[in-house]
Amino acid sequence: MSLRPQPPLPPVPDDTARVAQTAFRRGNPYLLLRTRLGTIFADAAFSDLYPTRGQPAYAPWRLALVTLLQFREGLSDRQAAEAVRARIDWKYLLALDLADPGFDLSVLCEFRGRLLQHEATGRLLTRILEAARDQGVLKARGRQRTDSTHVLAAVRDLNRVELLAETLRAALNAVAVLAPDWLRSLAPPEWHERYDRRIEDARLPQSGPKREAYVLQVGADGYHLLDALEGARTPPLATTLPAVAVLRRVWARHFTRERDGSPPAGAGVHLRPVQGRGPGDRVESPYDVEARFRAKSGTEWTGYMVHLTETCDPDLPRLVVHTDTTPANVHEAMRIGAIHAGLTSAGLAPGEHLADAAYVSAEHLVAAHEQYGIALIGPARPKQGWQTREEGAFDVTDFAVEWERQRVRCPEGHESTSWGAYKDRASGRAFIRAGFSPAVCRVCPAKPRCTRAESRRLSLHPRAEHEALAAARRRLESEEGWRLYGQRQGIEATISQGVRRFGLRQARYRGLAKTTLQSVATAAALNLDRLAAWFALRPLAPTRTSRFKALTA
Template identity: 85%
Template sequence: MSLRLQSPLPPVPEDTARVAQIAFRRGNPYLLLRTRLGTIFADTEFADLYPARGQPAYAPWCLALVTLLQFREGLSDRQAAEAVRARIDWKYLLALDLTDPGFDYSVLCEFRGRLLQHEATGRLLARILDAARDQGVLKGHGRQRTDSTHVLAAVRDLNRIELLAETLRAALNAVAALVPDWLRRVVPSDWHERYDRRIEDARLPTTGLKREVYVLQVGADGCRLLDALDGADAPPLAVALPSVAVLRRVWARHFARAGDGSPLAGAGIRLRPVQGRGPGDRIESPYDVDARFRAKSGTDWTGYMVHLTETCDPDLPRLVVHTDTTPANVHEAMRTAAIHAALASSGLLPCEHLVDAAYVSAEHLVTARERHGIALIGPTRPNQSWQMREEDAFQVTDFAVDWERHRVRCPEGHESTSWGAYRDKASGRPFIRAGFKPAVCRLCPAKPRCTRAASRRLSLHPRAEHEALAAARQRQESEEGRRLYGQRKGIEATIAQGVRSFGLRRARYRGLAKTTLQSVATAAALNVDRLAAWLSLRPLAPTRTSRFKALTA
């Protein structure tokens, strides 16, 4: 398909405008958005997604708007296409005639495919933010806040046995669709008894020995298929199938060639122990290889994490300015720098960034300030030493550090005798270790409050990080700092709205790229809703008061 640019974009037809004004005398958010923001999108913003020749495509500015409306109202592609044909407010926003038949629902899927192919999903959110800038309700270098929530993958949870058998079954189905004659020659007839139906619909062995025999049989069958695909007569197209690549990864992680003559080790296959499995990342489902398992705060799930960053400046609407979607097993601390870099590239860096403890470290505090001029505000991670649990114990902050002389003075006035720079073996991060003379510590009357070892040894961050941590803890303990950080909890209301009204918690599609598109489109749709509320002067809904609580009012 090719793109025929429309310049200028068509106005709202007179009949559509007349009927819409009569139908919505009390106002409508879509009519207000069209009046105040115009078409929001333009065909020129998507021109690079289409070839120069071919059948004319449906106007991409319309498809982009329909995508946002679809996510705002939680509609499927069929329902969204039907809304374009049947709803007056949609026709008004899209500048369609009342008799316009709309388009086939498959056009929406094709449009999302173009966004994914050209890595252009961010344009949906970026254009909404540009429109907010034009209205003067979005400004850079303000105050922002970030938090994350879990997203459930659009696949069934599988235990280990189901994962192995279903992975093999998925590969067999993919090969059978491509080269059925070759597969018919390779596989024995008894495989149909094991892999014709979905594994969760089959009755798996329940006893330990029978289950072990079944798993080893599945492992042997998978190895046999892989050996056939590695043969000289294997079809190249079948060898290159993604499902075959997944089968190789899963088998390398869960199975090993035994070769020990064990009667249970069918075809020389041995199941690896649960702890210390083979190489490679953990795949949870053959149908979504990007989804990962994670347990956090009493919740465990298979899927992804989405990080939302929104503005929280006074007297301005709360707009989501960035989304970041990762597999579930990626910790929040690994995304702080990436979020700041993305905000910098879009010209939306905040002056103050409110986050929870998962996003904060000494390194993040320094990097955010020095690289982007951001004051990263959030609780620092607590020290797990026993001194933190004892009320009168000496903590690290009670020691005075002389960085020029490379000395540390304890609360009793004794100076350290050793100072060395080291790197953590696991993370590679630098740290400083200062130690005191054991003879001095042994005679010190305050030793029970200081250390239980022969002498106190302090592990310090480098100077910039040490001072940044100290400043962050001092701000956290002040009344002004607590009031400032109290504004962070507002992002939880945004996440709740995204989960309850926009379907943010459950992935519509499979794969990280498509789930990222969903989170971006959801954020853009959320902004559309909030801009409509702001332009119509609709205040934020107050917190509900129970009838019983009202008795005391």
């Protein structure tokens, strides 16, 4: 497929316009978008995705629009292709004649593949934001807010036994496609009994000894296949199959074996102790090796996290300006810097950024201000120590720090006697430790409110971080600051809309790259929906009021 020089984008055919305007006398979102934004996309924006020679490709500007409409309405490729042929509002937006036959559904998949291959998925959202900026409804250095939600991977949840057996089954299927004759001569008849069907459909042993024997047998079968793949007569490409690489990873994590002689099947193979499902390199499914397990706030899932950032300026539509998709086990605090960098590179860095405590730390407060000129607003993480939980106890904030003198003064007026700069061995973060004289603390009448040790020792952030953290806490202690931060809750409505109408929480595809494409396309489609509502002067829906509460209104 090639993209050749195209004539100017066509206007809406007269017959299409006449029928559409007759059918939608009271207005239609797609007709309104075409009137206000035109075609939105242009072929030139995707010219680098296509070669210069070959069969002419279907217009990519139309495919980009169809992709967004598809995500807006939750349609499959087949349903989207049928809508192009059958729906008058789609034909109007795409400037198609009434008799236009459309395209084959495979064209949409091929277009998404080009976006992924050239890492061009962000163009779908970028062009919508450019159109919004041209309309004067999007500005930089305004106010934005960020929150995240989980995305379920498009794979079945597997327990440990199912994971091991299904991983081996997936490798056998992959090798069977590439080298059927070689695998036919290798596989014993009992392998077909164990791995012909999906493991979830098999009747696995229930009792402890039988189940353990089954797992060890699976481990021995996997090692037998891996050893054979390393042999001299192995088909060259079989060892490089992705499913075989996954098999090696999974077996290295879950099994060990003894290599003395040739033991019978299952002998010499041992199952490693459970290593947990934390931030390690644990594969959760052989069919999506990038999906990870996470437990958060009582919710457990296997998949990804998506972070949405939207504008919240008064008297302007709420538009999603950035999406960030990661494996589920990547904490929010690790992404706030990437979010700020992405917004800045797009020319959409906010002046004020509202986020919850998961995104806020002393380091992030300083970095956001110094690197990007962004005021990160949100609650700091809870302070540690028994003093924060006991009323009347002296907290770190009760101590006065004199940075020039490198001294700390306690609430009773005593000065620290030691001051040193250190680095945490685990994280590498710098901190300052100040200590007080044991002789002074021992006789101090306020000691029970200050420390239970021989003397008080304080761990402080470096000066810039300490002062930024103190300022953030003071801001939220004021009524004005708390009212400002209260606007962050609006992002939860956006996430709810994305989940209920756009399927944001369920991955349609497998892999991080394709899930990222889904989140970007969903954000762009959501923006189309909100721009159409804004142009139609449709106000935001008010918060629901129950009939009983309405009696007192």
